[in-house]
Every structure is written in C-alpha cells, then in structure tokens.
Amino acid sequence: MSAYLALEKKFRRMNAIGEASGVLGWDMSTVMPAGGAEARMEQLAALSGVQHEILTSREVEDLFAQALEDKGDLGSWQLANLREMQRIWRHATALDGDFVEAQTKAGKRCEMIWREARPNNDFASILPAMKEVLNLTQQEAKIKAELFECDTYDALLDHFEPGGKSMRIDAIFDDLAAFLPDFTQAVLEKQASETAAVMPDGSFSLKAQEALGREMIKAVGFDFNHGRLDVSLHPFCGGVPDDIRITTRYDEADFMTSLMGVLHETGHAMYEHNLPKDWRLQPVGSARGMTMHESQSLIIEMQASRSEEFVSFVAEKAKVAFGGQGTAWAPENMQRIYNKVKPDFIRVDADEVTYPAHVILRYRLEKELIKGSMGLEDLPHAWNDGLEDLLGIRPPNDTLGCLQDIHWYDGAWGYFPTYTLGAMAAAQLFASAKAAVPEIPSALAQGNFGPLMGWLNENVHAWGSFLSTDELLTTVTGHPLDPQVFKAHLKARYLDV
Amino acid sequence: MSAYLALEKKFRRMNAIGEASGVLGWDMSTVMPAGGAEARMEQLAALSGVQHEILTSREVEDLFAQALEDKGDLGSWQLANLREMQRIWRHATALDGDFVEAQTKAGKRCEMIWREARPNNDFASILPAMKEVLNLTQQEAKIKAELFECDTYDALLDHFEPGGKSMRIDAIFDDLAAFLPDFTQAVLEKQASETAAVMPDGSFSLKAQEALGREMIKAVGFDFNHGRLDVSLHPFCGGVPDDIRITTRYDEADFMTSLMGVLHETGHAMYEHNLPKDWRLQPVGSARGMTMHESQSLIIEMQASRSEEFVSFVAEKAKVAFGGQGTAWAPENMQRIYNKVKPDFIRVDADEVTYPAHVILRYRLEKELIKGSMGLEDLPHAWNDGLEDLLGIRPPNDTLGCLQDIHWYDGAWGYFPTYTLGAMAAAQLFASAKAAVPEIPSALAQGNFGPLMGWLNENVHAWGSFLSTDELLTTVTGHPLDPQVFKAHLKARYLDV
Structure with missing residues (x-):
C-alpha cells in the first residue's frame, strides 16, 4: 500500500471514531439522562484520546514524509485530500497532549462557572477561570502562529475557517x-x-x-x-x-x-x-x-x-x-x-x-x-x-x-x-x-x-x-x-x- | 506507575470505548434511521478495532508479564481484576485479526440470509453460509481449547460463562x-x-x-x-x-x-x-x-x-x-x-x-x-x-x-x-x-x-x-x-x- 493510501486508512478510522463521538454528542443533548453525564465524558475523552494518538503517532509522521515524496502519483482529489490531512495534522501535532488536556479542563471549569455567572450577572466570579482559558488560548495562538508562520489570531481562526x-x-x-x-x-x-x-x-x-x-x-x-x-x-x-x-x-x-x-x-x-x-x-x-x-x-x-x-x-x-x-x-x-x-x-x-x-x-x-x-x-x-x-x-x-x-x-x-x-x-x-x-x-x-x-x-x-x-x-x-x-x-x- | 496500574489504565480506556459502542448499539436499535446503518457499522468496526489493538499490543503483553511478577503487592480486588484482565486478554489474543474479521463477516452474511430463510422456512438456503460460520467456530474452539487446556465446547462457553x-x-x-x-x-x-x-x-x-x-x-x-x-x-x-x-x-x-x-x-x-x-x-x-x-x-x-x-x-x-x-x-x-x-x-x-x-x-x-x-x-x-x-x-x-x-x-x-x-x-x-x-x-x-x-x-x-x-x-x-x-x-x- 502506498503511503498516501495508508494515510487514507488512518484518517478513515480516525473520522469513523469522530462520527461515533458525533452520535454520542447528539444523544447527550437530546435523550441522555442527567446521571449519565460522567460516564459519557469519559467515553468521549477516550475517543478523542484515541483520535489524537492515531494522528500524532510516529507512523503517521513517516507516512506523511513518504506521501509528500510520492506526490507525483496522486490525482487532484488525492492531492487535495493530502493537503487537508496535513492541515489537520499540523493542528494536532502543534500542541502536546498535556497542554490539550489542560485546555480542555480549563474550558470545562470555566464553562461550569459561566453557567452560574450568566444568570447571576456576575462577571467578576468568572474572571479567574476565564483568564486561565485566555492564557492557554494565547499560548496556543503563539505556538501555532510560529509554526504556521502567520498572525496569532489567524492561527486560531484557521481551526474554524481554514x-x-x-x-x-x-x-x-x-x-x-x-x-x-x-x-x-x-x-x-x-x-x-x-x-x-x-x-x-x-x-x-x-x-x-x-x-x-x-x-x-x-x-x-x-x-x-x-x-x-x-x-x-x-x-x-x-x-x-x-x-x-x-x-x-x-x-x-x-x-x-x-x-x-x-x-x-x-x-x-x-x-x-x-x-x-x-x-x-x-x-x-x-x-x-x-x-x-x-x-x-x-x-x-x-x-x-x-x-x-x-x-x-x-x-x-x-x-x-x-x-x-x-x-x-x-x-x-x-x-x-x-x-x-x-x-x-x-x-x-x-x-x-x-x-x-x-x-x-x-x-x-x-x-x-x-x-x-x-x-x-x-x-x-x-x-x-x-x-x-x-x-x-x-x-x-x-x-x-x-x-x-x-x-x-x-x-x-x-x-x-x-x-x-x-x-x-x-x-x-x-x-x-x-x-x-x-x-x-x-x-x-x-x-x-x-x-x-x-x-x-x-x-x-x-x-x-x-x-x-x-x-x-x-x-x-x-x-x-x-x-x-x-x-x-x-x-x-x-x-x- | 506500576505495571498493574498501567493495565488498569489500558482497560479503563478500552472499556470506555466499549461503553461508547453500547450507546451506539442502543441508538441503532431504537432511533437510528435505516439509512444510517452503513456508517454505523463502520463506526462500530473502528471502535472494536481500536479495542482489539489496545488489548493485543506488545505493550500490554509486557505489562501482564511485569504485573504477574509483582503480584505480591496487590490487594484481593486488584488480584481478581488482574485475573479477569487475563481472561479477556487470553480470548482476545487467541485469534488473529484476520480470523476475527473473517468470523464477523461470515456471521453477518449468514445472519442476513437467515432473515429471509426463517420466514420462508428455507433451511437449505442458509446451509452453505451456516457451514462457514460453524467451520470458523470449530476452528476457534480448537485453538482456544488447546490454549486454555479445556474441552472445545467449554472454550466457547467460557466467553459467555467464565x-x-x-x-x-x-x-x-x-x-x-x-x-x-x-x-x-x-x-x-x-x-x-x-x-x-x-x-x-x-x-x-x-x-x-x-x-x-x-x-x-x-x-x-x-x-x-x-x-x-x-x-x-x-x-x-x-x-x-x-x-x-x-x-x-x-x-x-x-x-x-x-x-x-x-x-x-x-x-x-x-x-x-x-x-x-x-x-x-x-x-x-x-x-x-x-x-x-x-x-x-x-x-x-x-x-x-x-x-x-x-x-x-x-x-x-x-x-x-x-x-x-x-x-x-x-x-x-x-x-x-x-x-x-x-x-x-x-x-x-x-x-x-x-x-x-x-x-x-x-x-x-x-x-x-x-x-x-x-x-x-x-x-x-x-x-x-x-x-x-x-x-x-x-x-x-x-x-x-x-x-x-x-x-x-x-x-x-x-x-x-x-x-x-x-x-x-x-x-x-x-x-x-x-x-x-x-x-x-x-x-x-x-x-x-x-x-x-x-x-x-x-x-x-x-x-x-x-x-x-x-x-x-x-x-x-x-x-x-x-x-x-x-x-x-x-x-x-x-x-x-
């Protein structure tokens, strides 16, 4: 199998796991009983952990190197696919696992406080948690901006608007x-x-x-x-x-x-x-x-x-x-x-x-x-x-x-x-x-x-x-x-x- | 982290992925539109593929060897947990991936034919597909019986009734x-x-x-x-x-x-x-x-x-x-x-x-x-x-x-x-x-x-x-x-x- 096709296989599995998360997310917002939340969080964390490991493995890194070398063999859609794979891979490998975990935790904590702060009109109560979130966001922006050679804001924007x-x-x-x-x-x-x-x-x-x-x-x-x-x-x-x-x-x-x-x-x-x-x-x-x-x-x-x-x-x-x-x-x-x-x-x-x-x-x-x-x-x-x-x-x-x-x-x-x-x-x-x-x-x-x-x-x-x-x-x-x-x-x- | 605790972590993730499959299975039987079946099969296959890879990795094999050596440090529930981990691991590693895939495919094909054969009272129509399923089941029983040193039927029974x-x-x-x-x-x-x-x-x-x-x-x-x-x-x-x-x-x-x-x-x-x-x-x-x-x-x-x-x-x-x-x-x-x-x-x-x-x-x-x-x-x-x-x-x-x-x-x-x-x-x-x-x-x-x-x-x-x-x-x-x-x-x- 060519390196490109091996990458397709990796992304196929990774995205099928992402689809599983998508269905679980729907379930959580529509039919899940409240008492299922903790278990669901762990299920979703396990799935995104697996996705991240697939994407950041040494094997995938090597496959990219090889696939780029063999680019001449690819059709236009395959080339575009390889480009998009790289974009996703650049975002995933820019940050290490501990950093992403810290971000997820900070976001969750801040969101929990926000759910109280909003109805209570209490911006002061959320300020410390929000500072932590923003601080990590600024770090992410800086790391990615250097890697992608772009403006810090654009490094974040790229995630939503490539x-x-x-x-x-x-x-x-x-x-x-x-x-x-x-x-x-x-x-x-x-x-x-x-x-x-x-x-x-x-x-x-x-x-x-x-x-x-x-x-x-x-x-x-x-x-x-x-x-x-x-x-x-x-x-x-x-x-x-x-x-x-x-x-x-x-x-x-x-x-x-x-x-x-x-x-x-x-x-x-x-x-x-x-x-x-x-x-x-x-x-x-x-x-x-x-x-x-x-x-x-x-x-x-x-x-x-x-x-x-x-x-x-x-x-x-x-x-x-x-x-x-x-x-x-x-x-x-x-x-x-x-x-x-x-x-x-x-x-x-x-x-x-x-x-x-x-x-x-x-x-x-x-x-x-x-x-x-x-x-x-x-x-x-x-x-x-x-x-x-x-x-x-x-x-x-x-x-x-x-x-x-x-x-x-x-x-x-x-x-x-x-x-x-x-x-x-x-x-x-x-x-x-x-x-x-x-x-x-x-x-x-x-x-x-x-x-x-x-x-x-x-x-x-x-x-x-x-x-x-x-x-x-x-x-x-x-x-x-x-x-x-x-x-x-x-x-x-x-x-x- | 001790080898035993590392195994706990592996099984925790593996079982969280299993739980995700459980929720997707419920969804499939209750609310999923028929047109979602193909995508769902791929999601479930990806999840069970990941579970199988976690369980059959060289790393887990090494962890088991080490954990068994350090058994003396474990409490009674930990020991029982290690024993149950091994039981699951023995079943998972007994068969190679291609064999399991062949079994899954044969079962799915046979089940599809059965859905017609049953209402049509047509046992003959299912005989070839069922033979294939039974043949693979007999092979599984033989392989596991040798490994587990037990009767062939008991090797299958053990999966449902340890x-x-x-x-x-x-x-x-x-x-x-x-x-x-x-x-x-x-x-x-x-x-x-x-x-x-x-x-x-x-x-x-x-x-x-x-x-x-x-x-x-x-x-x-x-x-x-x-x-x-x-x-x-x-x-x-x-x-x-x-x-x-x-x-x-x-x-x-x-x-x-x-x-x-x-x-x-x-x-x-x-x-x-x-x-x-x-x-x-x-x-x-x-x-x-x-x-x-x-x-x-x-x-x-x-x-x-x-x-x-x-x-x-x-x-x-x-x-x-x-x-x-x-x-x-x-x-x-x-x-x-x-x-x-x-x-x-x-x-x-x-x-x-x-x-x-x-x-x-x-x-x-x-x-x-x-x-x-x-x-x-x-x-x-x-x-x-x-x-x-x-x-x-x-x-x-x-x-x-x-x-x-x-x-x-x-x-x-x-x-x-x-x-x-x-x-x-x-x-x-x-x-x-x-x-x-x-x-x-x-x-x-x-x-x-x-x-x-x-x-x-x-x-x-x-x-x-x-x-x-x-x-x-x-x-x-x-x-x-x-x-x-x-x-x-x-x-x-x-x-x-």
Whole structure:
C-alpha cells in the first residue's frame, strides 16, 4: 500500500471514531439522562484520546514524509485530500497532549462557572477561570502562529475557517461597520412608517408545529431515511452525513421561531449529507469550514425561506396547520414579522440587519484580548461601549452583555467572524444561483426548494474541501467573498432599492 | 506507575470505548434511521478495532508479564481484576485479526440470509453460509481449547460463562431432562382440571401501558436519572451502568407481555447499575457472566414478579390503569395467565416450565455440531426429534424449529445453556433471599421490591466479577448451582407441593 493510501486508512478510522463521538454528542443533548453525564465524558475523552494518538503517532509522521515524496502519483482529489490531512495534522501535532488536556479542563471549569455567572450577572466570579482559558488560548495562538508562520489570531481562526485571514476580515467588517449604522437607521424609520407587524395569536400545539416543521424539512429535500428531527435545549444539526440529527425546541406561544430554526438547521444538514460520497470519512470529503457551513444554513433560512416568495407559501401552510384566522396570517404580515429589524442585546435573537454588529463587536474584542492589547477586566465596559457605537444601544448588565455567549468561556476563540462571513457568502451564492437558475424564486413560491438545492449540491456541496472558501466562491460566483453583494441584498430586502 | 496500574489504565480506556459502542448499539436499535446503518457499522468496526489493538499490543503483553511478577503487592480486588484482565486478554489474543474479521463477516452474511430463510422456512438456503460460520467456530474452539487446556465446547462457553464446564452442565441438564417430562405432564393435567385462565379484553392504550411499565420499573428500584425506557423491535437492556437503556415493545391487544418484559429487563438493569462503583470500567467491576446476568432478570421476572404476592398487587394496578372490569382482572386469574404452562414451538414465548426443554435441546445439539459428531444437514430432523422427546410436540416446519433463533446464525455458539442455568440460579438466590429476609414476600404484595433488592445489591451485584459464578452462589446460598432448588420451586409453584 502506498503511503498516501495508508494515510487514507488512518484518517478513515480516525473520522469513523469522530462520527461515533458525533452520535454520542447528539444523544447527550437530546435523550441522555442527567446521571449519565460522567460516564459519557469519559467515553468521549477516550475517543478523542484515541483520535489524537492515531494522528500524532510516529507512523503517521513517516507516512506523511513518504506521501509528500510520492506526490507525483496522486490525482487532484488525492492531492487535495493530502493537503487537508496535513492541515489537520499540523493542528494536532502543534500542541502536546498535556497542554490539550489542560485546555480542555480549563474550558470545562470555566464553562461550569459561566453557567452560574450568566444568570447571576456576575462577571467578576468568572474572571479567574476565564483568564486561565485566555492564557492557554494565547499560548496556543503563539505556538501555532510560529509554526504556521502567520498572525496569532489567524492561527486560531484557521481551526474554524481554514486559510482565513484577519487582514481580509478587518477590511470586510470595517466596510460593513461603516455601512450598517445609517442603513439600520433608515430601515427602522421605514418600518416605523409602515403597518406594524402583528403576532398571530394562539397557543400553537407542539404536535402541529412538529408536523409543519417536518413538512418544510422535507420540502428542502432532507431525507428522513438518513436523519431525524428531535428536541434539544439549544437547537443544532449533529450526527453524521448519512444519519443527520436535526434538533429544535418548541414554544407553544410562538411557532415562527422554531419553524425558521428547523429550516436553518436543514441547510446545515443538506450540506453535510450532500458532501462527496466517494470521499466519506476523508478530510477532503468534509465541509469546507464554518463560513461555508453557515452560508448553507443561511442561504436556506435567510435567503430562501425569508424571501417574499417562500414566506407567502409558508404563511398559507401555517394558517392551515394551526387553524389561523385574520390579518395576522396574511403573507404580508408574516413577511413583516420575519423581516422585522430591532436593535437588541442578544445575538442569537438578532435579525439579519443587526446580527453583523454583534459579530463585528465580538471579533474586534477577541482580537484585542488574544493580542493582549486589552485585559479581561476591561471586557464588560468595552463590550457595552462597542455595542453602543455599532447599534446605538447599551446593555444594562453583563447578562445581556459580555456574559451571553458560551464561546469564549468554553475556549472557542476565533469562531465568531464565521457567522457573518457565512451570511455574506450566502447572499453571494444566492445571487449567483438565481442568475444561473431563474426559476428559483417562483419554485420557492410553491414551496419547492428543488432548483436551488440542485444548484447548491452541484456548486457547493459536492466540492467538499477540494477548494478553499475563496477559491470555491470565485469558481462559483466569479468573485471571492464580496461585501457589496450582501449590502445589495440588505438594501433590496429592507429598503426596496 | 506500576505495571498493574498501567493495565488498569489500558482497560479503563478500552472499556470506555466499549461503553461508547453500547450507546451506539442502543441508538441503532431504537432511533437510528435505516439509512444510517452503513456508517454505523463502520463506526462500530473502528471502535472494536481500536479495542482489539489496545488489548493485543506488545505493550500490554509486557505489562501482564511485569504485573504477574509483582503480584505480591496487590490487594484481593486488584488480584481478581488482574485475573479477569487475563481472561479477556487470553480470548482476545487467541485469534488473529484476520480470523476475527473473517468470523464477523461470515456471521453477518449468514445472519442476513437467515432473515429471509426463517420466514420462508428455507433451511437449505442458509446451509452453505451456516457451514462457514460453524467451520470458523470449530476452528476457534480448537485453538482456544488447546490454549486454555479445556474441552472445545467449554472454550466457547467460557466467553459467555467464565469458567463454565459442560461436564457440570451435562449432569444438571440430564437431571432436569429426566424430571421435566413427567412434571410437565402433571402440571398440564392439574391446570386442565382447574378454572381456565381468561385473557382480559381490550385494546390497551400504549400510553397507559408505558405509564404502568414505568411505575413498575421504579418500584423495582430503577433510577430514571440513570436510564431510559424506549421501544425497540426486540426488547433488551443496553447502555452503560450509569446510563441504562431498557427497551420493550407494546401490543395494543396484550399488556401483560410487555409488563413482564420490562420487569425482566429491569432485573438486568439493576445488576448493571449496582455493580461495584469503585471498579467501573474495570473487568472485576463487570457482570460475572451470562448465567448471573440472566439470574438477575429472572429473579425479578420469574421469582418475584410472577409470585402470588406480586401478581395480586399488579393485577389491581393494571385494573386501575386500563379501567378493567370483571373476573379477568381478578388476581387469581392473572396468576393463572402468568403461570400458564403450554408446550409450544417457540423458545422466546415459552413459559417457565417448558423453557428449559428448549434450552437443553439447543445445548445438546450445539455440542454435537461443534464436536462434529453431527452434520448441519441433520440439524432440522434432529431438532424436531429432540423437541418431541423433551416436550412431546414436533415442529411442523423449520420456521418453528431450527430456524427460530438468531444465535447460531450470528455466530453465538455456547450461549444457550446460560438461559436455564440463570433460571436455576435465580431460584436458588430467591430461596436464600427469602430465608435471610422473611419480609420479602409481604413487601412484594405491596409492590415493594426494596427488601429483595437490598439483599441482591449486597449479595450479588456488589461482587462484580470478584468471584466465579459457583463461588458466588456458594458464598451466598451455601451451595454451588443446585438443580434441586429449581425443581422444588417448580413443584411448589405449579403443583402446590
């Protein structure tokens, strides 16, 4: 067996073990009894320990050396696979086992304290544990930056967005930050001058919500022979490409949030399921990164499902499903609800227009914290100042401010920008999809995602990690990530220009 | 770290990986969509591959050599743990990886054909695949028998019932086989002379069945903070000691089967959960073997739950749960249903009195097949003759005969005797429990399993694999496994003597 094929075998096993962890993670969030947590932690630790040992073995190191020497024998997908293997291997071998264990422990401890600190509005209580997490994150960034010969922030970003560069993100986000305040103001004024949105009244039976959710998931193209829909506290899309586990949560007083939520998760699910089947369990067959992943959920949720065409379709479906009556169920009203803009403190509840401000704030803050140009003591104040600058509102406390998101406390630094980069990529891909397949909007008006999904399968999903994010966008849309398309989308949707 | 402690660490990881497989197995049988099967097989194969590699590494071999040399430093539980580690290691290292893979493949292929052959009554179609399975089983038996210096059948039995010896089983089963035909005849005559059992009428709502099942599971002492109850095609008790997954299936026309079924599985569950907590993930902290495991399900189902005292209690509960009326719901009638004896063809539907005949038949046949003193071509005829000898009825076809059980087709040879050995151990333990704790029957009449479970925890569960099955029985009951106690139980329950 060639060294390359031996590596494929190693990665295949390693990724099958990763899939096992994925299913166990779903189980933990949906059906596991609380008393099973300790045993589950040990199971997951054992699996990730095995993965790490496979990856950092001397044997794999030798195989890489040999495979690189024999590169000439490989086809283009094999070469791309080897490149992706190396990327994963570089991350895994950069840090020694004790360091990773210390990081995992610090993140777990900090997250536990955070679960109390957030509702108690007690940033001071988490400061020591968070300092430990940040300290280890800074060390990781420094070690990897030297090895990868890049900026410290980019060394962390690379884990979530391979090849991502903060210099580019700075430019994109600065452009957006300059555009958004005036734009948001104009949208708020426009919406204030129009008929106000009315929330449909009701208690909406969970059973009817689930049935409608399932119908919409199927409309997107999801195959329940390869996945499930369940309930969890925090909705997610988990499982493995051929057995995808979507979750949501239902609120009897509001069916609209869960409905859009499952459409969002279905976007993630379709990407995973349609990744190139010939490269299952290989790095090149995996999703490109968090920007592309988020673009796939947001193209379904924000671009397609909140379009006038689809909202009209789903308004009628919902009206029938819940036996609704009156103007609240009119398509125009649903449209107003789903596209209502309102600056607020919590990122996960934010609308499409104000969401980027939340992300830009976090991105700028985490860059400073990682660099060390700002101390953690200054975070609450800087957070509140930053939100006020970007959105014109100031959080009254840290629960609604810097304590709201789990990411930093849990050790996920360098993740935040991918949310908004994904939103921008979604706008860009949707524009190109509509240009290539003009019947996409009229199909959506019939609840038919087929034309859009066909285009996405072919132009995004099937590529896996063969290209970089920008290469893929350039190949498919003619440009690398371009904030102008996103801005044009916002202007068209919210100001009719 | 001492060699012994290093081995503990290896086994801890290996067993944590085994636990991960356990949860994935539950998932596969309860919630996994059909399209996830292929990926799941690969995940499970990767996990068992890793386990096998840990166990068969040169490092572990060296650790065993060193640990045996330093034996003098170990406490009694550590010594027992080392002994159990060695037992597992001997089984794992006896066969090389290619052989095990060939066995797994042959078993899977044969099982697939069996799934068609059984409903089609087509033994001929499965004969070639079954020959392959048996051939590999015979090779395994021969290899292990030489290594373990024991009989070929015992080499297989040891996997399910550590230290089990067919010579002892022969004697026990011959004794039972001599007793059962006349006894069964006497019971049939007695029951024929008495009031006939009447099945309660109804469609029994699945929701009410589940609620009653949950109440009874809790009555046994099961803690839903450490487990779940779900539905699967074939009921089982899976998961891990601190997160136990019981399953059942419901039939709207019959609540009594599922009710006794969940009590049976809860017996397994209590054993697993109450295994010594200090030895979690270590071999000595695991269940002793299939005989003891089955004894724990049967002591709850057959001994306690079908006792006059408990059936009276549960009859009233069921009457209320399903709004039942009339004599069918009277305790005496429930008693008659739950203790009705009727020779029939299918093992899994058999009553307590006729069940051993099914097991003795399979045990005798598999011994001959493994030894090679009978060919597989002769199996259908020998099966039918054997059942006629033992039970007085002759299967009209192989679907109701030698095609009914998955075990042999799937590669599980040497398993069958543990069902009846477990039933006998259950009778023996229950007799001792009642002698030690006289209030057990009156507590069961109140639906209170506490006194029985307290005794079982202390005398059985907490021992894990510290002792052998016979040592444990001798310590707790004063005798090794003794067929007389089982026979006395049958005579008391079915003939009032």
